[in-house]
Amino acid sequence: MRFQFIGCGDAFGSGGRFNTCFHLVGETVNVLIDCGASSLIAMKRLGIDRNAIRAILVTHFHADHFGGIPFFMLDAQFFSRRTEPLIVAGPRGLPAWYERVMETAFPGSAAATRKFDLSLVELEPGHPVAIAGTRVTAAQAAHGPPGGPFLALRVEVEGRSIAYTGDTEWTDALVPAIRDCDLLVAESYFFDRQVKTHLDYATLAAQLPRLRPRRLVLTHMSEEMLARAGSLPCTVAEDGLTIAL
Ligand SMILES: [Zn+2]
Numbered sequence: 001m002r003f004q005f006i007g008c009g010d011a012f013g014s015g016g017r018f019n020t021c022f023h024l025v026g027e028t029v030n031v032l033i034d035c036g037a038s039s040l041i042a043m044k045r046l047g048i049d050r051n052a053i054r055a056i057l058v059t060h061f062h063a064d065h066f067g068g069i070p071f072f073m074l075d076a077q078f079f080s081r082r083t084e085p086l087i088v089a090g091p092r093g094l095p096a097w098y099e100r101v102m103e104t105a106f107p108g109s110a111a112a113t114r115k116f117d118l119s120l121v122e123l124e125p126g127h128p129v130a131i132a133g134t135r136v137t138a139a140q141a142a143h144g145p146p147g148g149p150f151l152a153l154r155v156e157v158e159g160r161s162i163a164y165t166g167d168t169e170w171t172d173a174l175v176p177a178i179r180d181c182d183l184l185v186a187e188s189y190f191f192d193r194q195v196k197t198h199l200d201y202a203t204l205a206a207q208l209p210r211l212r213p214r215r216l217v218l219t220h221m222s223e224e225m226l227a228r229a230g231s232l233p234c235t236v237a238e239d240g241l242t243i244a245l
């Protein structure tokens with residue numbers, strides 16, 4: 001199984017990186033995690049077969065994580081000619097957000113007829129669900145109003161566990177989703193500057209002894225953080241980076 005960073009950037013193109021989108025592929029699994037506004041471009045650059053993707057797991061509805069859904073859907077309809085069903089899973093309110101993002105990007109597209117079935121699955125923190133052969137457990141992230149539609153995700157499949165913080169400031173609510181995972185992909189927006197709604201490297205590093213990930217990769221970095229990337233004692237994501245699991 002392998003985990004590839006299709007895009008590891010923030011919302012502002014820091015470092016010239018594509019918006020957040022990860023690809024988990026194994027013998028039985030083929031899912032995306034997040035699909036930002038530039039993710040279709042990044043997928044085409046990497047030659048990714050979009051029709052093989054069975055599900056898109058979304059952490060939150062910001063454009064750098066969710067804004068690529070309309071492009072993915074129209075590509076599936078008109079160019080990659082998808083026929084297999086697709087699942088999009090995300091926070092509470094997903095059906096209304098799906099309609100909103102589709103209608104904003106391409107008016108009339110939300111209700112267009114397609115040659116494939118689309119299922120929208122709302123994830124509730126702490127309630128594991130089976131999606132496309134994986135076990136997905138969401139945790140409440142802190143990236144806006146408390147209890148808002150912001151998730152961290154733990155994906156378990158083929159005997160491995162992958163956790164992604166999503167965008168979030170530190171909250172103990174993340175611990176059960178992250179603890180003892182094989183791969184932790186963690187936001188590291190700044191080095192040690194603590195801001196509301198985002199995670200900095202120093203805060204994350206202080207939590208690592210109780211999280212105990214077997215592998216850590218930092219993602220979603222600002223220009224300031226990227227400038228220090230070479231001096232960190234852990235792996236820093238790059239667009240196209242693949243981690244074998
Ligand atoms: Zn973001």
Ligand SMILES: [Zn+2]
Pocket residue numbers: 060062143167
């Ligand atoms: Zn965000």
